[in-house]
Amino acid sequence: MARLAGVSRATVSYVLNNTSAVRISEPTRRRVHEAARELGYVPHAAARSLRAGHSRMVLMPAPAVPVGPLYSRFLSELQSALGRLDYTVVQYGTVGRQGDEAARAWAELRPVAVLVPGTGIGPQGVAVLKRAGARAVVTLGPERVEGAHALLMDHEAVGHCVGAHLHARGRRRVGVVVPEEEGLEAFSRPRLAGVRQALRGTDASVTELPLAYTEQAAAELAARWAGSGLDAVFAYNDEYAMLLMRALQDEGLRVPEDVAVVGADDLMLGRLLRPRLTTVHIELPSGRELAELVDQAVRDPGAEPEVRKVLGAALVRRESS
Amino acid sequence: MARLAGVSRATVSYVLNNTSAVRISEPTRRRVHEAARELGYVPHAAARSLRAGHSRMVLMPAPAVPVGPLYSRFLSELQSALGRLDYTVVQYGTVGRQGDEAARAWAELRPVAVLVPGTGIGPQGVAVLKRAGARAVVTLGPERVEGAHALLMDHEAVGHCVGAHLHARGRRRVGVVVPEEEGLEAFSRPRLAGVRQALRGTDASVTELPLAYTEQAAAELAARWAGSGLDAVFAYNDEYAMLLMRALQDEGLRVPEDVAVVGADDLMLGRLLRPRLTTVHIELPSGRELAELVDQAVRDPGAEPEVRKVLGAALVRRESS
Structure with a gap:
C-alpha cells in the first residue's frame, strides 16, 4: 500500500490509524486512503481500539420493551448525530440478561460510552462498565442511577x-x-x-x-x-x-x-x-443535543454526573375529550 | 485471580479465553469463573477475538426503513436464538451509509457472520465482508445476492x-x-x-x-x-x-x-x-430455525450459498372485503 501511495509505511500506519501525534498533509492522507480503497483494505476496529487504548464505540442496549414509532425515530436521530461526531454506534440486544449481568455483557465490548434506555441498569452495573473503561454511562429513563449521567424522562x-x-x-x-x-x-x-x-x-x-x-x-x-x-x-x-x-x-x-x-x-x-x-x-430532546452531551462526557470522564430533564409534554386537544 | 482460584495462570487464561485445545475439568472451570466474578473481571471481546482469529459477533445492520411490530418481534426472537448459540448479536446502524460503503463499515467490526435485512448489500459488499473474515453473509429480503446465503422473503x-x-x-x-x-x-x-x-x-x-x-x-x-x-x-x-x-x-x-x-x-x-x-x-420463519442456519453457515464457510424461501402468506378474511 505504501508503494501504491508513494509514501513510507509509517505514514500509511499513521493515516489509517488516524494518529493525531504526527502532522500529515491533507493530500498525503487522501493518497493513502485512495490506495487503501483500491486495495480493498478495511481497518480492524477492534485492533485499532486496542492500540488506541479505547474505542469510539457507543453502545446502546436495545430496549427490552417494544418501542413506539416516536421513540424509535428519536433513537435513529441520536445514532446519526453520534455517527457525525465519529462514534460508531452499536445496538446490542440484552438477550434475556438483566441488570448487572447485562452490564457485564456490554462491558465485554469495551465501549467508550454506554447509553442505557429505560431502567436496564443499576449502580453496580455502572461501576462494572466504568471499570471496563467506559468513560461515560448515560441513562435515558424515569430515574437517575448513581454514577451515571441521567437524561430524565419525566413521565x-x-x-x-x-x-x-x-x-x-x-x-x-x-x-x-x-x-x-x-x-x-x-x-x-x-x-x-x-x-x-x-x-x-x-x-x-x-x-x-x-x-x-x-x-x-x-x-x-x-x-x-x-x-x-x-x-x-x-x-x-x-x-x-x-x-x-x-x-x-x-x-x-x-x-x-x-x-x-x-x-x-x-x-x-x-x-x-x-x-x-x-x-x-x-x-423528546433532539438527537444532536444528546450526542453532544455524550461527547462532552467522554472528553471529561471525571466530571460529576449530570442530571437533565429532557421530556416536554403538551396536550393536543381533538374531539374525544 | 490464579491465586484466588488455586490454579495456574495458564489455566486461568485457557478458561477465560475458552480455549478448546486444552482439556480443563468442569470444577476447575467453575472455580476460575467464580474467582473472575469475585474480582469483577470482564473479558475483552475484541482482544479475545483477535487472539482467536475470529469473533463470535453476528452483525445485523439495523434496517434503514422503520420496521413494523411483526418484523421487530421476529428480529428479537432471532437475536435470542443466536444468543443461546453463544453468538453476540450486535445491531449496527448504517448511519446514512449505503450499499458497499455500509458493508465496509460493518467489516471494520470483523463479524463472524452478517445478517442483512432488506436490500442493503450488493455482491461487492459481500466480497468485502468475506475478505474481512466474515464466514457467512446471509440476506433476508426479496432478492438473492451473489455470494451470500439468501432467505428469500417472497412478497x-x-x-x-x-x-x-x-x-x-x-x-x-x-x-x-x-x-x-x-x-x-x-x-x-x-x-x-x-x-x-x-x-x-x-x-x-x-x-x-x-x-x-x-x-x-x-x-x-x-x-x-x-x-x-x-x-x-x-x-x-x-x-x-x-x-x-x-x-x-x-x-x-x-x-x-x-x-x-x-x-x-x-x-x-x-x-x-x-x-x-x-x-x-x-x-416469518422461526428465529431458532434461522439461527441454526447461520450457525451452520459459520461452521462450513466453504459451502455453496443456500437459497430458502421463508415467507408464508395467508389471507384473513374479516368484514372489509
Whole structure:
C-alpha cells in the first residue's frame, strides 16, 4: 500500500490509524486512503481500539420493551448525530440478561460510552462498565442511577397535563389505564402519579384501571364501565386508547359525551379515529443535543454526573375529550 | 485471580479465553469463573477475538426503513436464538451509509457472520465482508445476492393471495397502493406484481395507486375515487389501509359495499377498525430455525450459498372485503 501511495509505511500506519501525534498533509492522507480503497483494505476496529487504548464505540442496549414509532425515530436521530461526531454506534440486544449481568455483557465490548434506555441498569452495573473503561454511562429513563449521567424522562408531566385538561373540561371521575404488559410500569406509574398530582385537592377522583392489550380485556373493562361512574379515561397511550375507545363504543357509550378518552404519543392513528383522539404530544430532546452531551462526557470522564430533564409534554386537544 | 482460584495462570487464561485445545475439568472451570466474578473481571471481546482469529459477533445492520411490530418481534426472537448459540448479536446502524460503503463499515467490526435485512448489500459488499473474515453473509429480503446465503422473503405471495381473494369476491377493478415513502419499494413492487399475476388472464384490471402516508394524500385519493370506478383496493399494509379506509369513509363511500379494502400484516389495529379489516397474515420463519442456519453457515464457510424461501402468506378474511 505504501508503494501504491508513494509514501513510507509509517505514514500509511499513521493515516489509517488516524494518529493525531504526527502532522500529515491533507493530500498525503487522501493518497493513502485512495490506495487503501483500491486495495480493498478495511481497518480492524477492534485492533485499532486496542492500540488506541479505547474505542469510539457507543453502545446502546436495545430496549427490552417494544418501542413506539416516536421513540424509535428519536433513537435513529441520536445514532446519526453520534455517527457525525465519529462514534460508531452499536445496538446490542440484552438477550434475556438483566441488570448487572447485562452490564457485564456490554462491558465485554469495551465501549467508550454506554447509553442505557429505560431502567436496564443499576449502580453496580455502572461501576462494572466504568471499570471496563467506559468513560461515560448515560441513562435515558424515569430515574437517575448513581454514577451515571441521567437524561430524565419525566413521565409525570405527561399525566399531569392530562389530569389538568380533564378537570378543566368538567370531568370529575377519571380512570387511568395501567397496562399489564411487562416493562411498561416505568412509564405507566409516573403517568398515573402525574394525573393524581394534577387532581390533588380538587373534587375529582382517580381510579386505576389495569388493562392487557387484548380485545377481550378491553371488552370486559368496557362492560363494567356503566357501573363504574367514570366520566373520563387517560388510556396510557394512543394505541391503548384506540383499543379501549373501540370497546367503549361497541358497548354503546358515546365518546366524549359519556366518556372522554385521552391518549398519548400523538401518533397518526389518533387523527384517523372518529372522534379524533385527544392526545399528549411528547417532545423528546433532539438527537444532536444528546450526542453532544455524550461527547462532552467522554472528553471529561471525571466530571460529576449530570442530571437533565429532557421530556416536554403538551396536550393536543381533538374531539374525544 | 490464579491465586484466588488455586490454579495456574495458564489455566486461568485457557478458561477465560475458552480455549478448546486444552482439556480443563468442569470444577476447575467453575472455580476460575467464580474467582473472575469475585474480582469483577470482564473479558475483552475484541482482544479475545483477535487472539482467536475470529469473533463470535453476528452483525445485523439495523434496517434503514422503520420496521413494523411483526418484523421487530421476529428480529428479537432471532437475536435470542443466536444468543443461546453463544453468538453476540450486535445491531449496527448504517448511519446514512449505503450499499458497499455500509458493508465496509460493518467489516471494520470483523463479524463472524452478517445478517442483512432488506436490500442493503450488493455482491461487492459481500466480497468485502468475506475478505474481512466474515464466514457467512446471509440476506433476508426479496432478492438473492451473489455470494451470500439468501432467505428469500417472497412478497409476491402476499399480493397473490389478495388478488385471488378479491377476484373470488367478485371485484374486477382493483387498485393497489404503492407507498411513496422511500425504502418500501422492495416490498411494494413484488406485492403489486403478485396481484397482477393472480389476475392475469381474468377480466379484472389492476391500477397502481401511489400514496404518501399523510391524511391529505389519502383525502385527495379518496376524492378521486368515485371517478375511478375502482371497486377494491389492496392498501399495501394495515396502516395504509387504516389511513385510506378512513378517507374513503369520510368521502361517503361504503366499505365493503362500494369498495373492498384489504391490508397486510394482521396487526391489532385492523381488528379494531369498523368494518374489521381483511388482511394477510404473514408467517416469518422461526428465529431458532434461522439461527441454526447461520450457525451452520459459520461452521462450513466453504459451502455453496443456500437459497430458502421463508415467507408464508395467508389471507384473513374479516368484514372489509
